[in-house]
């Protein structure tokens with residue numbers, strides 16, 4: 133049986149993703165598979181597949197589906213990778229990554245958000261995600277290096293500890309800029325060389341921490 137959320141997801145994938153520049157078949161399949169509505173409050177489930185960000189509590193937001201897909205696609209995951217995410221929030225981006233990589237590690241600074249995300253991971257049986265409460269600008273040294281790192285909050289620059297925990301080859305995507313607007317940057321590391329490619333202008337919530345904005 134096809135439920136209405138599944139249809140809403142199919143429309144989202146077609147109109148908002150395929151209709152733009154999301155072409156990676158694995159990314160499109162993950163966006164079709166993961167039930168985004170379970171990552172927002174009951175009262176907002178009907179709007180979960182709209183072309184916009186939504187509030188998730190603690191003053192934070194879940195990114196618009198297109199931005200989640202764009203950041204995911206930029207990482208070029210093949211299936212065997214170890215991925216680090218900074219900014220668990222609702223858990224939706226980590227859930228998408230967990231369908232495309234071997235292991236996902238995610239760090240969040242608000243306990244209420246972390247607890248909510250963990251509940252959904254368990255419910256969906258996404259057992260390859262590990263989440264912890266911490267300042268994610270410090271990375272997660274215990275499981276480094278990471279083949280891919282994704283930062284889902286905006287900061288003034290790429291935190292040094294994250295660069296130190298990036299594998300070679302490896303890539304990192306993060307919104308970099310001021311507290312009003314940022315540019316999504318893709319950093320690729322190969323043979324000790326780093327190249328940075330700007331992708332698109334974005335507006336993310338603040339990355340708050342030792343290597344981010346002050347509290």
Ligand code: SAH
Pocket residue numbers: 188192193194195218219220221222223224225226239240241242245266267268269284285337338339340341342344
């Ligand atoms: N990836 C999330 C997006 C959440 S918004 C999702 O799919 O829903 C960004 C998140 O980054 C917020 O939850 C915010 O609390 C968190 N954040 C900001 N600074 C952080 C830091 N230094 N360490 C960990 N999480 C941080």
